[in-house]
Amino acid sequence: MAHGRTSYVCLPCRASYKQFHPGYHERGRVCPRCAGALIHVGSAFAAPRRRDTEAWRVLSVLLHAGVRFHKSYCGGPGYRPRSLREVRERMDYARATGEPFARALVRGALPR
Numbered sequence: 001m002a003h004g005r006t007s008y009v010c011l012p013c014r015a016s017y018k019q020f021h022p023g024y025h026e027r028g029r030v031c032p033r034c035a036g037a038l039i040h041v042g043s044a045f046a047a048p049r050r051r052d053t054e055a056w057r058v059l060s061v062l063l064h065a066g067v068r069f070h071k072s073y074c075g076g077p078g079y080r081p082r083s084l085r086e087v088r089e090r091m092d093y094a095r096a097t098g099e100p101f102a103r104a105l106v107r108g109a110l111p112r
């Protein structure tokens, strides 16, 4: 699926847009609602419902940490936390171990 579509997200609008993959000369894309910058989140992204405040807060943490939802060779994006509790556990782990947030956030299971 080299020419498939991928997802872009506007966090303030809680909106996601499926668009074609960016080309090499691509400038930043903007949100059709608010004209803010869209974040390229990747083709394996599934948008939460707009009213799901917790899911959007989790997503905001992930995106600000640099986590994206690109398809891996095995299909899906891999583990992504879905609740703020799961996010908090991984942030605590990152702080305790010095591991970068982006890596700790996508750990399915935390070592004890």
Ligand SMILES: [Zn+2]
Pocket: 010, 011, 012, 013, 015, 031, 032, 033, 034, 035, 036
């Ligand atoms: Zn917007």
